[in-house]
Amino acid sequence: MHELAVCEAILAQAASIAETHQARAVTCITLRIGPLAGVEAHLLRAAFSLAAAGTACEGARLIIDIVDVRIACRLCGAASRVRANRLLCGTCGTWRVALLEGEEMRIESVELLAKDAQGV
């Protein structure tokens, strides 16, 4: 399960951003994951609550946007939405396609609690 390692990398980046902005805590992290990234959202969630304990991200909300796998055909030009293990053009059926979306493994945004904010 490499999701723990991925999680630690996310937490380190979020903590560093919180420090840069002198925030009190991280309240929300938004991620964008493609089915071809090799990261499972539910495993990431499970790892997150464990790994975040005792860090600036403890208790932060984790939003995970899962994107579709989308391809563009190199032969006929058609765009299709496909399954992760069948990257075939929906129009002409060829595997000679380019991936448009589906490998994302990105931190989109981080929400921070200001140092002087009232309450949590």
Add this chain to the structure above:
Amino acid sequence: MRKVCDVCGCAGQTGQVHVAGAILHTKTGIKVEVLQAMLLDNDRQAAHNRGHFEAAGVLVVNLMSSPGAGKTSLLEATIRALAGRLAIAVIEGDLETENDARRIRGAGAQAVQITTGSACHLDATMVHAALHTLALRELDILFIENVGNLVCPASFDLGQDKNVVLLSVTEGDDKPEKYPVMFRAADLLGITKTDLLEAVGDFQTLRALRHFRHLAKPAPMLELSARTGAGMDEWIAWLSAAREERRIAPLRRARAQHSHE
């Protein structure tokens, strides 16, 4: 045509402009647009490793497969086939033991063993520590034998030039369909233990290739047997061509740069 955000490629449906580092004020603090890879640190370390490999002019091949697919056997056969022609070293990744490193040394190449403990994959930092124990400039090819696993190693860039993914005939020909992320990473798919094809009975190489193509992969497939030597000539030819490509890459880049000036 809808305007596409040039940072993340989003179609801009929300009208929101994505700019890394942009700050939005919220009721209790701020929201910072990050737009960075989750594995940013690993990617940076991998780029650093790549710099070392390029400076040394060594071809680096990351070898991945499930446990027992025959990575070490293929390497032993490769080292013997290239003895006296190309200088080879191997970075070995395993959870425990020096067994594979011993086998590589027995075949006549230098080996560095990384024991990952419970980690299911190698990362760029582990490879960086290992690469500094090798005289890279004296090498032609450095193999990184990743931890046997068809899932985790696919997500971690190590700084390699090529990924080679092995699939043994005893595993079943539908593995590319089951593990698309790993097989999509392949620059070459090696079908191993082909000497067992008859005994296995239901493994069809063409079916494996079809599943691989369904991942939109134009990469070559080779049928190999480290035991009988079948396919080894093609494998050595592929490696030699990749090695040559690596050797002339800086020259080609320098020439391209020169013509731009």
